Amino acid sequence: MGAKMEPGKRPTSRTTAVILFFCLLFPIGLIEQSHQDMFLDQTKIELSEAESQGIVRVKASGNGLEWIKILLESLSDLPLEIEILPGTIFEARSSGTQSMIIRERKVVYLQPKESKLLDVLAACIDMMLDAPDEGDSLTLKTVLSSKKRPNLPDLHLMNLLNLPTFLNESFRAQQFAIWTITENPSNCEDYVRLGYSGHFTGPSTEEMCKISALFKEADIPMERYPVLHDFTCDVCGCKNVCKGYNLWKQKCVDGKCVLDYTIESFSVRCGYDPCKNHCINGKKDCGEYAVDCGAGCPFFDSDADGVEDCLDICPDSQCDKVDASGCEIDTDKDGIIDCLDICPDSQCDKVDASGCEIDTDADGVTDCEDDCPDEEGDISNRGCPTYVDLVLVGILVGVTIATVVIISRYFFQVPVGPAPKGRKPEENERDLIEMLFPGLKKQAYTITDGPTPLLIHLKTCHIIANPYAYNCIGWSLCSIFNGWFQPPSNLLQAAPKLQLKWFDQFYAAKNWKISKNCKPEKGVRKIALYCNAKGYPSHAAKQIEDDWWESKLGQGHRVVHPGTGSLEGEQYGKVTRCYEKDLKSLLKDAQNLLKDIQNAIKQAPKNKFLRRAEKEAQEQIKNYEKAIKKEVKKK
């Protein structure tokens, strides 16, 4: 078409006249076509300019503090695209009423001669006057950005209103922020109070901190606004910030926020997309984040171990016997992975390349059982020669070792050897966990599951809830499937004694009885209940073997830790009591739990969380079976 203008430029009255002239010369069909084209990309015009050119008639009235009503009437024979910009001011006709400023950008499409009534987000700019209601007419005055010589407050208002995050704040914070610029109060008491149904308040400290943060983000100099001088990071704290995909904690130093430590690597809050390349059976899925990522991506599994590449931290594993992270497993922990292990249930770590127990002196007693592995001996004498003095020395050495082990385990609660499962914590995880649990410092604790936050605050400001979050109480009953347990709402503020009683009843209902002590004992497993300094139950840890305990730390990580004492401190307090249950009952529980999980999987076969719960339950059963066998053998 002939009368095109540069995209983005607004038509002046002259160009509009030219357009109209050309339109009149063309046949009707072509005119309709030209109107459509113009509608698509050329007739965008800002509201106050459209009014000044006589293209639209604008009538506005109040609608409380947050909105105004605008009636737009097209006077044009052409379709129009009217743009209402943040910063557009509507002046009250009555002197006692506030003028209003538009807070949102809005585009309105008008057919020739069409009228439209709109509700547009706005705020008041004259704090001391009344808010306009529907009976108060407002006149379109100007848009701040079009002023030839805008003053400083106008520039600051424009910067504020054009911040992408401005509209994410509550209306109160937005309104107080605008008044901070238009009224420049010297202290918080100078603001007019806002609220509903008799609850009217001035800005809270939190709201002032938000305003301060908005001003910083909009590069508005704080020194001009004395009311904000007190709201530095000493009062407001520092927000967590993203550096790349990592979420950082900041600290306040000399009134300024500086990076402190990484809270979370690859955080969804920093734009990390857990759904990217995250597929199950050809479909994107992020079950553990409770996010449905939609369909359409292939299943990548380079090493064909059944674990997709994006979840596979060992992408070159040589066999398909792997854990949830795609790493080869070594069930009997003998150092030979299951794929190469022809004796996968060996009871000790003295094995050959095939994973079978070795017998160096070929006396029929494997090295693990052989007290004299380099000397041919007798089975009845644990592989040692039957010399009396040798036996005496052996006994003496045995007693000494046993004493050390007993003292270590029972008095200092220090288990011997590495943690039975889990991975080493990363440096940032270590920093965070040890800050809250100093007893874990220099301990060989491991991580068995990542954090399961209850709420995830996405960068888009959306809050995602995590229905699969579980806590230490749920976990103490052996599965992530159990979810989150706690005393009921009416007991949350009750006396510590009542809460403790609830825990006794809760564990009793699950057939756990109160134990005489918290020391590891043969044939049973224990749960340790911690209470904080005020006596409120705060945590439960589950004994997994010997003096190794496993704890889900609230919404945080799940860890395996030595002894119960390593978690004692300010956060959870001290162990108050332990509950116990025999291994055979636990095995039965785990088998029943597995059945429940498998029934749930039948209802939701693709649910990744349930699959994980199934795998963990199966491992649990194996561990209990192994522990029972071990005890029978010892007897």
Next chain:
Amino acid sequence: MNESTSIKDMFETYLRELADSIENRPELRFSSMMSDFVNTEPYRKIINLGKPALPYIMEKLREGAFLLNPTIIEITGLHLSDIVPDPAEFYSEQEISRFLLEWWEQHKEEI
């Protein structure tokens, strides 16, 4: 002023504040007891929104935000025994959410 829109905005703002508050305070993040969250300022603000906020709270509950269970109990004055099938049984918070949603479907017109 559109009050229902405003309650929704306030609820969402307070929920964001709650998420941030848990995120920014490791001692809350590593706490297993909801009594710690219930006493935070944003949580109290959600409770103070009262019954007009229930539709929005229930919407979040449907998405799995079971940490809002105590909010509903406190706003409505319900007792757990009013909603669970067997008051002598122990239920996870996820199960309690399900019972609260069932209760809401039956009673939302009365509220």
